[in-house]
Amino acid sequence: MRVFATFRIALRALRRNKMRTLLTMLGIIIGVTAVISAISIGNGAKTQVEAQVASLGQNVLSVFPGSFSTGGARGGWGSRSTLTPEDAQAIMREVENVVAVSGEVRDRNQILANGRNWNTQMMGESPDYLSIRAWGLSSGAMFTESDVRSASKVCIIGKTVADELFSGQDPVGQTLRIRDIPFKILGVLQSKGVNFFGQDQDDTVVIPYTSAMRRVSGRDFLSAILIQADKAENMERIQRDTTAVLQQRRGGREPDFTVRSQLELAEAATATAKTMTALIGSVAAISLLVGGIGIMNIMLVSVTERTREIGIRMAIGARGRDILLQFLIEAVTLSVIGGALGICGGIGVSKIIAAKMDWPTMTSTTSIVVAFLFSAGVGIFFGFYPARKASKLDPIDALRYE
Secondary structure (H helix, E strand, C coil), X not given: CHHHHHHXXXXXXXXXXXXXXXXXXXXXXXXXXXXXXXXXXXXXXHHHHHHHHHHCCCCEEEEEECCCEECCEECCCCCCCCCCHHHHHHHHHHCCCEEEEEEEEEEEEEEEECCEEXXXXXXXXXXXXXXXXXXXXXXXXXCCHHHHHCCCCEXXXXXXXXXXXXXXCCCCCCEEEECCEEEEEEEEECCCCECCCCCECCCEEEEEHHHHHHHHHCCCCCCEEEEEECCHHHHHHHHHHHHHHHHHHCCCCCCCEEEEEHHHHHHHHHHHHHHHHHHHHHHHHHHHHHHXXXXXXXXXXXXXXXXXXXXXXXXXXXXXXXXXXXXXXXXXXXXHHHHHHHHHHHHHHHHXXXXXXXXXXXXXXXXXXXXXXXXXXXXXXXXHHHHHHHHCCCHHHHHHCC
């Protein structure tokens, strides 16, 4: 009963100074809003990165050639011409739990069709490329193994290429020219958009890798080899086995290639997003602490202003712990209400950012609960000293205070 009466007295004191109460809560409101917004933005960025990594394919490993060195001058990563179609075939044949392999030839070329021209990324691939990249066709069909064996002049194109060269028309069955060589369009890829490297994945033409090597680029080596594992848990072993197979094919010489796992890329990308979230969240948490200091400051002022009131309460029977509880309740009430309003503000700001700036946000229940509990903790921590100071006042000195 005494606790309930103390609670009513604390609320009455807060209502007496509405403007001061609102301004004191403002620090907590801003702090919690900043924390919720920062975590929402960070979670949204992490989810977007994970989705973009997934758009590169499921359980994918990539083999890249190393760099060459001539007369002390070293070429860039991927500059060696050492990967061959036979390497890709050996991986498919000898490495367990591999479900698909695609030799890859990359080049940028000017293409012409329908009286228009466009510079795009040409990709020489195997028919398994779409399965590896988890990429579907919006129309038409993929080329076949027979097309690869015969180096057929066929291709599939991305949505950007289709829009640029065949706007308003169906490209399937039509012809485009790569280096003045006619290629029949068999299909159009589904749109994938921009990846986290900033590249338009839809700006591409995919042809059989044999056609790219023999008819377009005139090279006898691959730019890379794509490998798809059956399960994510087998990727690390497949990475080791692929390295061993390629090393054996090179007679144990120093590796002239690098095997990269999609998991490594995903971990690096999500680590960056987590770091960004932690950094922004830390800055926001500092603003919440500043709000807590504001509560302590106002409560100290309130204790000084209400010294006679405290003395009167003690004179009529209030104990020190009743005074302590009263001022602690006031501080916690300020922080809890401020925290609740801050949570609403944080959710609102996140939705505005997502709608107006086209930036993905994700507000988690965990972040809301943590922010609320933290704001309550701020009230207790920063409210305890003023409350304890009030409870230790001497009743006689308090009554004499002017």
